[in-house]
Amino acid sequence: MTVRIVTDSSCDLSAADIEDHAITVVPLTIRFGDEEFTDGQGLTAEGFYQKMAASPELPSTAAPAPGAFEMVFRELADQGADAVVCVNLSFALSATGESASAAARAVDGEVDVRVVDSGKVSVGLGLMVKAAAAAAAAGSSADEIVEQLAQLKDRVVIYGALDTLDNLKKGGRIGTAQALLGSALSIKPCVDLTSGVVEEAGKQRTRGKARAWLAKQVADAGELEHLAVAHGAAEDIDAFVAALGENPAQNPLTVTLIGPVVGTHAGPGVIATAMVAAR
Structure with missing residues (x-):
């Protein structure tokens, strides 16, 4: 069984980690007034802090649309994934998990998608995503990965x-x-x-x-x-x-x-x- 791991751009994983662990990242967007950026595309982390320091108003963020997750889930299925485990930042802090869940419902019957509330942010989420990717690479099933994540979440x-x-x-x-x-x-x-x-x-x-x-x-x-x-x-x-x-x-x-x-x-x-x- 081939299980692929998806997360969102709040995970703060390096490009090397994402590539090495075959993780797919769905980006959020960042807004400075009327100016909107896709996280990781056209605005680096270094550039973000420089822009925030120079901006008269604080930035805001927006969750990905369900369609962004749906497109990724379908692409992974087309590439041969039997199941997808999508690990997102804390549902209590963002609507990102809701978007991923809506997308999972949209592809129900086409690909088995499990959406997991990590209950974490930033590198805490990143730790869980890498653990999920390692388990997938080792041949764990989607059920086994979800269970491992539930245990890791508490730790x-x-x-x-x-x-x-x-x-x-x-x-x-x-x-x-x-x-x-x-x-x-x-x-x-x-x-x-x-x-x-x-x-x-x-x-x-x-x-x-x-x-x-x-x-x-x-x-x-x-x-x-x-x-x-x-x-x-x-x-x-x-x-x-x-x-x-x-x-x-x-x-x-x-x-x-x-x-x-x-x-x-x-x-x-x-x-x-x-x-x-x-x-």
Whole structure:
């Protein structure tokens, strides 16, 4: 049985990972006022942060239309896929999963499509997508992959240290971190995205203390199977990575620039970690 893996562009996987694991990515769109960009096409992650810094208004994102997923599902079926597992960013944060589900219904009877709510974002979603792709390459069935993802979903923990709450507030994704809005302007908010929504995890008085808090979450997790670090063009990312020290989960550590989809809502300067504790 041939199972193919599909995800969306919020996964923040590298081009090499996407190619090596034969993953198909359906892009979201990013808007700066009347100007619209397809994620990964015509707007790089680096270019996005430069544009956001120069823009008088914050950007917004839009989920792919169901037709974009439907086209991909049909193409994969034409290429010989017996089943497709489509792993998307948290349904609580985006309508992307709804679009994928609508497309799956449209191709029902033509190709077996399983749409999975990862409950994660950015590199947390990326960890799950790569796990699904590895399982597919090893010959796992769609049922087996979906079950593996359900178990992994409970193990992926995501924390972030934000430089600003402006983007989350404007985008309506602030969740329980709403309470942080009344804090002094100098407060650096820390959030927990493990559940698929933004939850308050703490607040630090300086950027350095926020980095230290985030590094402590990694240290306190103990031995790790996987660790992924991502950031929104954070100038102090090297200082954060140095604070992690040696980690058996991934050495040397891969550090990823957060793409426009998540960067739109997390804002510039965010640093995030996604980790899976060893069993």
